Amino acid sequence: MDTTFPDLRQYGGADAFLQACKPRTVLDIFTNKWTGLVLGALLDGPRRFNELRRMLDGITQKMLSQTLRTLERDGLIVRTVYPTIPPRVDYELNELGRSVVGVLRSIGEWAGEHADEVIAARQAYDERAKEPVKPV
Known part of the structure; x- marks a missing residue:
């Protein structure tokens, strides 16, 4: 099997391509589109549920509840009753939650800088997809 990345397992390293890899299970936190937005909404300090819901345009009550529960379970936020x-x-963000903010900011900055390019690429792809398939 030819891979782009070396197999680090033989050296005791992680292999993010394996389902049971610890870093991969942590990376799964950020595959939900709402995770970064909820963490970003908590940057300025504690917020109540309805305040978050008003800030996060398009999120449902169910999705916000689920995202907050997941972030609390993963140790990134604290829920105080x-x-x-x-x-x-x-x-509110705890120390671990605040430690990921720089990464999320970088992703947000990249998204802002390249949004037009990504949107243009999507449109070009969609136009090509409408064309009949041509043999090579």
Whole structure:
């Protein structure tokens, strides 16, 4: 089997192509489009659920709940419940969550710099896909 990357398993290293690879399971956190947006929304400090929902245009209540639960489970945010009536719940980044912010900022900057190129590439691809298949 020819691969682009060397097989690091023989040296005791990780292989992100393997399903059970620890770094791969962590990378799975960021495959959800809402994860980065929720983390970004928490950059300026704690926020309540409805505040996050208003900020994140297009997110459903169910998806926001699921994303917050996942981020809490993964140790990136803290959920604090205050004993008031009705109960007040705040979500905020913890130290681990703040440590990933630089990476997310870089991705966001890249997306901003290259959005026009990506959109143009998509449009060109879609136009080519409409054409009949030509033999080589």
